[in-house]
Amino acid sequence: MNEMKDKDYLIRAIAANDQLRAFAVDTTGITEYARTIHGNYPIATAALGRLMSAGLMMGQMLKSEDDKLTLQLLGDGEMKHVIVTSNLSGTVRGYVSNPYVDLPPNRQGHLNVGEAIGNGSLTVIRDMGLKEPYVSSIDLVSGEIAEDLTYYFAQSEQTPSTVGLGVLLNHDNTVRKSGGFIIQLLPFTKKATIDRLDENIKKFTSVTDVLSKGKTIEEMLEIVLDGFDLHITDRKDVSWKCNCSFERGKAVLSTLKDEELQKMIDEDKDIDVDCDFCGKHYKYTPLDIEEILNAKKSQID
Numbered sequence: 001m002n003e004m005k006d007k008d009y010l011i012r013a014i015a016a017n018d019q020l021r022a023f024a025v026d027t028t029g030i031t032e033y034a035r036t037i038h039g040n041y042p043i044a045t046a047a048l049g050r051l052m053s054a055g056l057m058m059g060q061m062l063k064s065e066d067d068k069l070t071l072q073l074l075g076d077g078e079m080k081h082v083i084v085t086s087n088l089s090g091t092v093r094g095y096v097s098n099p100y101v102d103l104p105p106n107r108q109g110h111l112n113v114g115e116a117i118g119n120g121s122l123t124v125i126r127d128m129g130l131k132e133p134y135v136s137s138i139d140l141v142s143g144e145i146a147e148d149l150t151y152y153f154a155q156s157e158q159t160p161s162t163v164g165l166g167v168l169l170n171h172d173n174t175v176r177k178s179g180g181f182i183i184q185l186l187p188f189t190k191k192a193t194i195d196r197l198d199e200n201i202k203k204f205t206s207v208t209d210v211l212s213k214g215k216t217i218e219e220m221l222e223i224v225l226d227g228f229d230l231h232i233t234d235r236k237d238v239s240w241k242c243n244c245s246f247e248r249g250k251a252v253l254s255t256l257k258d259e260e261l262q263k264m265i266d267e268d269k270d271i272d273v274d275c276d277f278c279g280k281h282y283k284y285t286p287l288d289i290e291e292i293l294n295a296k297k298s299q300i301d
């Protein structure tokens, strides 16, 4: 499943004597891989790349290897929705509902992700193996994703954060660079530290600008956290991975109503199920459907 040219990776860091924690990620290979399997147009490439970068960094905030993170961006714009799942081990997958959105650039001359999403919400779901997953949702601020996540962290997690995300394309619409960072203030951060960070952020151009100059994500953090004592504490490879399977497809089919499954059996045709995340194709025979229906019935009894 890994046909990526670049080795993507993620770093964690602390700064200013543990008053700040930081994450940065390079998702160039992952974003390009997603573009090739989904056929994403530029705006979808940018939206998905940004959300996957965020997902990988937020995956590092989970507690256990078994926990699952889902980020859902839902809007009334042409792109409809963007969905990403990730985890602590550093794998990610995602897709855009309408990958062919094509809009003129926004006022800053950038890919118009905000308009493509429109008005809507950002939902963060953390499945920690408990009965109910932890779900938190905010209304979108701009639909540009980084700003929305900054608002999410302040609103839902009471953790003041700065989020920067960017995807830069080549002339042929392939991905040249994709990545981002999250800086978070830990409790008891001194005012001087906050002021200095604000100043740095004001001076910071953009993730795409910095990465386009050939800088690494380590160098990007050094720019954002200039003047702070920055320590990289962890570095890990990240990659695209979809965990769909024939069995998981069965589980999805079993959520259909009994009558619907019975109808499929009666029609005596194979049922095709495509994975939204990776496009993989699964075929279920009427016999498979019968098995699913019988398993369902025996569960209820």
Ligand code: ZN
Pocket: 242, 243, 244, 245, 275, 276, 277, 278, 279, 280
């Ligand atoms: Zn899949």
